[in-house]
Amino acid sequence: MPRYILVTGGAGFIGSHICKALSRAGMTPVTYDNLSTGHADSVRWGPLIRAELADAATLRRTLAEFSPDCVIHCGANAYVGESVDMPRKYYRNNVVGSLTLLEACLDQDIDRIVFSSSCATYGVPASLPIREESPQHPVNPYGRTKLIFEMALEDFAAAYGIRYAALRYFNAAGADPDGELAERHQPETHLIPRALLAAAGRLERLDIFGTDYATEDGTCVRDYIHVSDLAQAHLAAVNHLMADGGSLSVNLGSGRGTSVREILEAIHRASGCEVPVRYCSRRIGDPPILFANTARAQAELGFAPVLSDIDTIIRTAGPTFGLQVTA
Ligand code: UDP
Structure with a gap:
């Protein structure tokens, strides 16, 4: 019986590297992605469900069909500059979409969530290196939407018993050393x-x-952190939650x-x-x-x-x- 892990944004740069790492560890990633920025040809290690995060019915159907052991939530809009110009898009997709996913998980009794958060939640750091206890004062809408969902996870964990790992990425870079995957952003701003x-x-x-x-x-x-290292950290976070480890928020950088x-x-x-x-x-x-x-x-x-x-x-x-x- 395959062990399924739902990966939102699994067709994207980081998500596809995560799917490869999961597959290598014997799990089957189920990619849930609207392909707005991801690529169908990067989905090679499990099925692709092409749908919106805000589509609660499809989310519920997908979770019911696969009963994933854990959800890795990477699906988001992630351009800081665009978030300043189009905050509506960022609040809708990164906040409303993420909450739709969280509610669907609760309804299907899926209680382990790994979330792609960001060092953008810290804003301008008060001191260096940045520790997880550092104040989180994001300075743009992108960072705010990530922080809002971290807060929702904390509150849902306290009230409903879900467990989560909020992974605060620094600058993801590099590409699969086997040459099977690459970064393909359009536009490329990094x-x-x-x-x-x-x-x-x-x-x-x-x-x-x-x-x-x-x-x-x-x-x-x-x-700068290599995307394949980042992917391994997701695998470690899944294993942590599967082994009944408690909720945590951690920096992922070099x-x-x-x-x-x-x-x-x-x-x-x-x-x-x-x-x-x-x-x-x-x-x-x-x-x-x-x-x-x-x-x-x-x-x-x-x-x-x-x-x-x-x-x-x-x-x-x-x-x-x-x-x-x-x-
Ligand atoms: N940067 C630059 N030229 C570019 C893109 C980025 O000088 O065309 C600088 C940017 O000012 C920042 C660093 O490179 O200091 C990393 O920027 P990136 O957009 O890659 O990531 P960010 O840290 O903004 O998430």
Whole structure:
């Protein structure tokens, strides 16, 4: 009898890597995705249910059909800039859609939920590295919608006995080391994909948003975590909940900060190519430095990233954006 795990957003960049990790661990991922940003050809390890999160009837039918042991909820809109321009879309999909899912889970007696949260829930951190106890004051609608659902999980856990793992991702990057999956965002706004595209000559140049930050080289510092490490952490979270572990909120990062310039240096190391750049003014809402304290993920989930050094991230992602890397 297969052990099913429902994965909302399973056709997306992170979701598809999670499905692969689940499958390798002997579970069958059931992808629930409207394919608004995901890709049907990334769904290879289990069935695809193409439907909206807000479609309560289809959600209920799907949960009843598969009786999943756990739900991993990654399905969301995730562009910070778009969330500022179109908050209605973000509140509808990320809040109303997520609550519809949560209610459907309650109705079907599914009481284990792993949620894709974000370091965006912290806003501008009061101190570094960011610990889970740090105040959560998101500075954009995207981060607020993620925090609202974290709060709903906490309240539903207290009242209805569900158990959850809220996983606060830092910057997901890289690609499946076997080359079976890749990042395919449309539009592509993230730093590493854009820098790789520029290095490969598929983008005229990379705009660097700000060179006058109070950081060592003046550019912003972020914590990049390899998507396959992120996927392993989801597997660990599922196993934690299956073993009757309690609810938790944990950071998922590498624990190291990497600047924009250091990314460009890593691309040069891996490929010998220079990234053509243009120096621009700061992007509104960008905190200068974000990186995680990862002690809790290590202690509670046994999570230790193995692919998240910046060279491995660049080497796995490079070819998927048309950049030849040396062996
Ligand atoms: N960034 C940049 N040029 C780009 C995209 C991003 O300089 O074309 C910078 C951005 O200002 C931030 C970092 O790269 O400091 C990471 O941005 P990304 O959008 O990848 O992730 P975020 O941290 O905003 O979630």
